[in-house]
Amino acid sequence: MLDKKEIQERVESSFKPYDCRVEFLPTYATYWEELGIRLSDEDNKLRPFENGATRKAVEHDIDELIEMWREEATAMGYRLDPP
Helix, strand or coil, X not given: CCCHHHHHHHHHHCCCCCEEEEEEECCCCCCCCEEEXXXXXXXXXXXXXXEEEEHHHHHHHHHHHHXXXXXXXXXXXXXXXXX
């Protein structure tokens, strides 16, 4: 099982060259039940992409989630670097 830092690094690095923020929910708790992501471009020309998943889904297959989020972000106009 990946720890929070590893999950954050894996998700954020998957959305280059854009700014991707990862948040573990509930915020400020020692545990987390959900993961939220927000992707935005530097010029704010694209609508921010927001999505998330339960802890169970992240633990089951984070790579599948990242691929799904990348496809959705690409459909919104984000031009992501190759994985």
